[in-house]
Amino acid sequence: MVLFINPAFWIIAAAVYLLLLFETPRRATLRFGLFNIAALAILLGWKVAAAVFLFVLLFWGVLYRLRLWLRGSHWKADTGAGFALILMLALVFWVHKLNLEDGAFVSRFSQAAPWARPDLLLPFLAMLSFSYIFVRSVELVHCVIWKRMPLLDPVSLAGYLVPFHMLVAGPVNIYSEHLEMDPSPPPAPNSSQVLIVLNEITTGLFYKFVIAEGIRIYFYGLEGHFTVASLFDSGVLVVYTFFDFAGYSRVARGIGRLFGVPTPENFSAPFRSTSVTDFWTRWHISMGLFVRRNLFTPLQLQLVRKVGIRRAAWASVLTMIVSFGFVGLWHRLSWTWFLWGALMGLLMAAEKTAQGYFLKWGWNQSPRAQFCLRILGPVYVFSVVIVSAYFVANEIFPA
């Protein structure tokens, strides 16, 4: 969020907005890609921007060659190539998540191979494998290799993979929506719409700097830091995280609307959820949709086709554990986070079984049952979220 209190960020955002207003025959993705690289260069320095572009160029080159090679090939070749690429990405992601660039590993590596400049290489790899860039890269491989969608040029691709207004905490934008910018670019917002967007952006800032920071200061003091020693602390943490993350997402989405760059919605009243399954369609929505598109649906389809629809519920237990295990590991490479994800998956599979009975008993038709669900559901969901946050709190705030 520090980025959003940097006046340079807002000046650059305003400049990009004004520049994008000029109509030129160039494609919308290319125009945004160009301005995005310039924005990254001003915000992060030209060396970082050049490194980002080199990474995207390399990635683009690999994808381009692979597509040529796979033209007319058997689907098994697509699958092999796609998984090989994702494995490579996962390796870079792993390096990032081990935080090697912060430890004694750098000095050991420097002694063993000084020519590799690990002091530069490791932070560079860590930056490239920043979690959101990783998930966007996986989405790109899925779309370009398996779904055979068009591959953007490297400049436009940098605008999809490392958009400067989604630099801090996503959301996970959708490749097919980014492609749609070219054939049907959204019209530039008129003056009323600009005001609505400014309202959205300031609400985001209000969420973060007034409500979230207000909560932190109230409970932990001006210079205080979060400690989670009880379930109450965990509850405070959940509410703080909502206003912090939802606030950030609103700002990013508002800027995306001004630019005409698809920036998905990330939160939709999560504390009104009536089940944990419902909660994950309202909290960090773009990540939930990413997992659904790229992991849950393909895996569940294959499994249910194999085992038959009667065993779909059992198949879903495995799919849920894999999908949410991934979400857990995406937060941090640790057994605690994997277990957190796997247990979430199990709980949702259990909810599915319960829902099956509710449908069988016709409770979905009963207004009284619906009323009870609307009242008790959020209490149950909030309790689960508090307990789950308590479970991983030591990972977030080590003692």
Place this chain on the structure above:
Amino acid sequence: MSENTLDPNQLEKLTGIFRVLFNAPQLELRDNLTAKDVAGWDSFNHVNLIISIEEEFGLRFSNDEVGSLQNVGHLKHLLASKLASS
């Protein structure tokens, strides 16, 4: 575009699948009906719905088709074009 429209018999079969799966005997398949409008139509039951349709009509959807379905009208259209080409 008659080849992309379901005949009454096919539409009845499709409606039957929805009604049984979501335990909604009165459900009518309007074109603008989406997952939000039907209790229990989530990503899990979406897969079950697709597999049920595949088994009933003897065809197969790709992952891409399953993921890109927007509403019932879209599903009807896709199903009709698949039936016409099979």
Place this chain on the structure above:
Amino acid sequence: MNNRTPLFGIQWNEPLSFWQTTWILTWILIKLVLVASMMNLGPGEFIYAGF
């Protein structure tokens, strides 16, 4: 896209009336003043920061 702004019931595709514009501008200003006060800056200083 979420085409509705909950606080004012404003539609994305409809032009704002004079009063809606006034309300929304006031509300934006209030939020900015509060944000600025949380950052120990004077409101003017924050709003014009960098311009």
